[in-house]
Amino acid sequence: MAVDGVEVDxxxxxxxxVGAQHIQAxxxxxxxxxVDITRKYQSQPAFVVKPATVQEVSAIVTLxxxxxxxxxxxxxxxxxxxxxxxVNGGLAMSLERMNRVVEIDPLSMTMTVEAGCILQLAxxxxxxxxxxxxxxxxxxxxxxxxxxxxxxAGGNRVLRWGMMRDMVIGLEAVLADGTxxxxxxxxxxxxxxxxxxxxxxxxxxxxxxxxxxxxRLRPLPSSRxxxxxxxxxxxxxxxxxxxxxxxxxxxxxxxxLMWGDFFAAMTEAQLSQRPRPMELGHGxxxxxEAMGGDAETDLAQFERVLMDMIEENxxxxxxxxxxxRECEAIWAVREDMTPGLTPLRPxxxxxxxxxxxxxxxxxxxxxxxxxxxxxxxxxxxxxHAGDGNLHAIVSTGQLNxxxxxxxxxxxxxxxxxxxxxxxxxxxxxxSRAPFLSWTRSAAELALMRVLKDAIDPKHILNxxxxxxxx
Amino acid sequence: MAVDGVEVDxxxxxxxxVGAQHIQAxxxxxxxxxVDITRKYQSQPAFVVKPATVQEVSAIVTLxxxxxxxxxxxxxxxxxxxxxxxVNGGLAMSLERMNRVVEIDPLSMTMTVEAGCILQLAxxxxxxxxxxxxxxxxxxxxxxxxxxxxxxAGGNRVLRWGMMRDMVIGLEAVLADGTxxxxxxxxxxxxxxxxxxxxxxxxxxxxxxxxxxxxRLRPLPSSRxxxxxxxxxxxxxxxxxxxxxxxxxxxxxxxxLMWGDFFAAMTEAQLSQRPRPMELGHGxxxxxEAMGGDAETDLAQFERVLMDMIEENxxxxxxxxxxxRECEAIWAVREDMTPGLTPLRPxxxxxxxxxxxxxxxxxxxxxxxxxxxxxxxxxxxxxHAGDGNLHAIVSTGQLNxxxxxxxxxxxxxxxxxxxxxxxxxxxxxxSRAPFLSWTRSAAELALMRVLKDAIDPKHILNxxxxxxxx
Numbered sequence: 001m002a003v004d005g006v007e008v009d010x011x012x013x014x015x016x017x018v019g020a021q022h023i024q025a026x027x028x029x030x031x032x033x034x035v036d037i038t039r040k041y042q043s044q045p046a047f048v049v050k051p052a053t054v055q056e057v058s059a060i061v062t063l064x065x066x067x068x069x070x071x072x073x074x075x076x077x078x079x080x081x082x083x084x085x086x087v088n089g090g091l092a093m094s095l096e097r098m099n100r101v102v103e104i105d106p107l108s109m110t111m112t113v114e115a116g117c118i119l120q121l122a123x124x125x126x127x128x129x130x131x132x133x134x135x136x137x138x139x140x141x142x143x144x145x146x147x148x149x150x151x152x153a154g155g156n157r158v159l160r161w162g163m164m165r166d167m168v169i170g171l172e173a174v175l176a177d178g179t180x181x182x183x184x185x186x187x188x189x190x191x192x193x194x195x196x197x198x199x200x201x202x203x204x205x206x207x208x209x210x211x212x213x214x215x216r217l218r219p220l221p222s223s224r225x226x227x228x229x230x231x232x233x234x235x236x237x238x239x240x241x242x243x244x245x246x247x248x249x250x251x252x253x254x255x256x257l258m259w260g261d262f263f264a265a266m267t268e269a270q271l272s273q274r275p276r277p278m279e280l281g282h283g284x285x286x287x288x289e290a291m292g293g294d295a296e297t298d299l300a301q302f303e304r305v306l307m308d309m310i311e312e313n314x315x316x317x318x319x320x321x322x323x324x325r326e327c328e329a330i331w332a333v334r335e336d337m338t339p340g341l342t343p344l345r346p347x348x349x350x351x352x353x354x355x356x357x358x359x360x361x362x363x364x365x366x367x368x369x370x371x372x373x374x375x376x377x378x379x380x381x382x383x384h385a386g387d388g389n390l391h392a393i394v395s396t397g398q399l400n401x402x403x404x405x406x407x408x409x410x411x412x413x414x415x416x417x418x419x420x421x422x423x424x425x426x427x428x429x430x431s432r433a434p435f436l437s438w439t440r441s442a443a444e445l446a447l448m449r450v451l452k453d454a455i456d457p458k459h460i461l462n463x464x465x466x467x468x469x470x
Numbered sequence: 471m472a473v474d475g476v477e478v479d480x481x482x483x484x485x486x487x488v489g490a491q492h493i494q495a496x497x498x499x500x501x502x503x504x505v506d507i508t509r510k511y512q513s514q515p516a517f518v519v520k521p522a523t524v525q526e527v528s529a530i531v532t533l534x535x536x537x538x539x540x541x542x543x544x545x546x547x548x549x550x551x552x553x554x555x556x557v558n559g560g561l562a563m564s565l566e567r568m569n570r571v572v573e574i575d576p577l578s579m580t581m582t583v584e585a586g587c588i589l590q591l592a593x594x595x596x597x598x599x600x601x602x603x604x605x606x607x608x609x610x611x612x613x614x615x616x617x618x619x620x621x622x623a624g625g626n627r628v629l630r631w632g633m634m635r636d637m638v639i640g641l642e643a644v645l646a647d648g649t650x651x652x653x654x655x656x657x658x659x660x661x662x663x664x665x666x667x668x669x670x671x672x673x674x675x676x677x678x679x680x681x682x683x684x685x686r687l688r689p690l691p692s693s694r695x696x697x698x699x700x701x702x703x704x705x706x707x708x709x710x711x712x713x714x715x716x717x718x719x720x721x722x723x724x725x726x727l728m729w730g731d732f733f734a735a736m737t738e739a740q741l742s743q744r745p746r747p748m749e750l751g752h753g754x755x756x757x758x759e760a761m762g763g764d765a766e767t768d769l770a771q772f773e774r775v776l777m778d779m780i781e782e783n784x785x786x787x788x789x790x791x792x793x794x795r796e797c798e799a800i801w802a803v804r805e806d807m808t809p810g811l812t813p814l815r816p817x818x819x820x821x822x823x824x825x826x827x828x829x830x831x832x833x834x835x836x837x838x839x840x841x842x843x844x845x846x847x848x849x850x851x852x853x854h855a856g857d858g859n860l861h862a863i864v865s866t867g868q869l870n871x872x873x874x875x876x877x878x879x880x881x882x883x884x885x886x887x888x889x890x891x892x893x894x895x896x897x898x899x900x901s902r903a904p905f906l907s908w909t910r911s912a913a914e915l916a917l918m919r920v921l922k923d924a925i926d927p928k929h930i931l932n933x934x935x936x937x938x939x940x
Contacts, residue, residue, distance in 0.1 A: 194918045195635075238577055245688070432662070
């Protein structure tokens with residue numbers, strides 16, 4: 001390949017940067033660097049390189065940019081929209097050797113961590129110091145810090161602690177020309193110039209390569225209360241949400257809403273493993289969780305507010321976990337989805353958002369239009385209701401690009417009708433890009449292109465994704 | 471003035487957009503559009519225009535851009551660094567006619583508000599619906615929503631609810647070429663493309679003109695607990711902070727740390743109005759506030775954790791407010807600063823940030839270097855300790871540009887030494903710009919310039935501030 005007009009052996013040059021044992025080429029590249037968890041997109045990158053320092057990352061980017069070779073970051077590959085699948089013939093970069101927790105500062109309540117660190121290892125390092133890194137999601141055992149920053153990951157506790165964006169207070173990154181940019185600060189407040197960190201967070205590797213971050217920690221809660229509650233109407237469920245927010249004031253960490261048919265399908269399929277934690281027949285079920293620092297008071301308060309709402313007919317029922325085992329059984333309804341989803345395979349899944357008050361309209365539109373277009377379709381809805389985030393599973397027993405496109409049209413059309421977003425948590429990547437203009441205006445897309453062209457004018461960083469995939 | 475090479479009567483053209491009664495020119499322009507609260511910078515803009523709609527804002531920007539006339543937004547003018555002082559001969563734009571609370575959505579817990587709305591009126595509108603707009607600061611009666619977005623304002627409750635950035639979930643703005651860009655969404659989660667909102671927030675009017683926002687509300691807390699506590703060492707004060715964060719778990723809303731000499735000076739000067747709420751002689755004093763939804767339990771828990779810490783010798787003393795009047799008396803120590811500051815006039819004031827754990831080193835450096843450079847200087851330190859944000863007041867009884875520069879050099883030098891920021895809350899504007907490079911690297915400044923040049927290539931929006939003032 002030519003660099004500045006001169007033919008060079010790129011593999012040798014990359015090997016010169018990272019060492020020959022930290023580069024793989026062509027057929028030698030393992031599958032984990034070529035696909036993501038959905039296995040919907042596959043590719044054959046020219047190289048995988050594994051730098052050990054930010055200086056090596058910078059040198060690799062400088063060389064790749066000179067050669068016009070696109071760069072895609074590969075991490076835990078737990079994304080669902082194709083963002084982290086490399087470009088054919090391009091460069092895949094893995095930070096698996098940059099996986100250290102560099103420092104935990106218990107006075108400042110911050111953790112400095114390299115981007116290749118697995119989320120769960122970061123959790124464990126924080127907990128060992130009596131601190132909580134609040135971002136939590138199912139893929140915690142594989143997802144990397146760089147990945148959850150690049151996608152601005154969410155999860156089950158956003159209601160209380162926010163998304164990854166809200167936990168990143170310092171950042172180090174490499175830009176498309178190899179520049180190392182660093183602001184590894186430890187304070188919550190910094191109004192000194194433009195906040196470039198927020199531009200990189202959630203940009204799916206298209207604006208810069210995150211190499212290190214300072215994350216905000218919280219003191220580790222010492223008590224946890226979990227309940228499964230039932231309400232007959234959506235309005236009652238949201239009344240319960242706001243009531244819990246007031247009474248538990250800051251302690252409420254999860255409010256996972258499930259439509260009645262989702263609850264029925266999941267618990268039915270789980271019966272061989274555990275009994276249903278509550279009877280069928282209610283309109284809505286919610287997994288509620290609160291965390292605090294005062295076990296006795298916290299549990300009494302949690303029980304009282306739930307019982308009050310039952311007496312006032314806001315709630316139809318409530319089961320409060322009295323042990324860790326009961327807590328796990330309640331969470332399993334929402335998290336152990338494999339048995340319930342298996343009969344629906346192949347299915348399409350969605351991650352959309354809207355104002356909490358607009359959820360009933362979204363569901364009504366989506367159900368009506370889905371029934372019209374696919375009378376046999378089964379649709380299950382659940383999600384992080386407090387964040388305005390719903391997930392939907394849609395199945396007709398078969399799936400092909402036409403059907404997928406038909407489902408997408410119904411769901412994203414309903415999202416557009418209520419002023420929502422087609423991507424609450426999972427990003428745009430490749431699979432959502434054709435619909436990005438459905439909820440982003442021409443002016444917004446034009447500004448995004450201006451930003452991309454200004455920061456990565458040659459489109460070296462993760463081309464073919466997000467705006468490039470529209 | 472020439473627009474596209476043709477001489478035009480700009481005043482008539484602006485009047486044609488907003489109506490003749492909504493434009494003032496030259497000497498007719500009131501002082502409030504020409505200065506900010508510090509009165510350090512003054513100017514004589516050519517016009518003040520007061521549009522009533524985003525379309526009028528867009529038309530004004532389009533015309534001004536064609537004429538090469540710079541635009542500065544004027545709001546409550548409560549900033550302290552000169553950001554909102556217009557350019558001589560330029561255009562001052564006031565959104566005082568765009569001051570409505572457009573909608574409060576109690577299900578989604580959002581408020582849609584025009585940028586000219588006064589913060590306190592937004593507070594009151596939210597409270598009338600049982601909701602809290604958490605951003606609060608001393609200038610609440612004058613500061614506008616556009617202003618607190620443009621400066622990413624902070625205040626006394628950042629510890630719990632974050633800065634303005636964390637409350638803005640939807641935004642409408644006008645870009646430098648007159649483009650109206652709008653994403654007035656109501657959900658917390660939206661990972662569909664680059665987050666341009668975060669780039670505009672805190673950009674001090676240099677990247678776009680915010681015209682409307684959707685803000686996140688919280689259910690209104692029904693209980694409030696306030697205390698003044700004392701600790702002998704900084705480490706003990708921070709131990710108390712973390713202990714309160716755990717035990718009050720999410721309810722802790724303020725932790726306002728005051729060095730002993732600040733407490734002594736303020737309470738001494740206030741003695742004619744109210745008795746000292748606690749004896750002198752301790753190393754550190756803190757105003758602590760928590761809010762919740764369960765008055766009885768909340769107060770008992772608050773009292774217990776403070777008493778526990780006294781028994782364990784973490785705290786030297788604690789006074790818990792038993793009435794609204796006692797609560798006000800405690801807050802007055804921190805907020806009624808005029809009597810205590812008057813004898814120090816003229817003084818320089820600072821708003822800096824750093825990791826909480828780095829605060830003692832910052833104070834030690836600043837005190838040592840100030841004593842060396844200005845043996846007579848008196849320095850008082852206080853701040854939002856949980857956020858890593860300290861304020862400092864420095865006085866030698868006189869102030870001129872040389873002395874100001876000398877103080878700046880000591881304070882910002884100490885900030886640089888501990889990896890902090892020269893502007894925690896108040897922004898850069900004009901007065902802090904010469905020091906921006908002390909805590910921002912060349913790579914960061916270069917990226918900021920790339921962003922500015924891409925979004926506002928003609929530097930129409932608020933030139934002479936921030937990067938332009940370096």
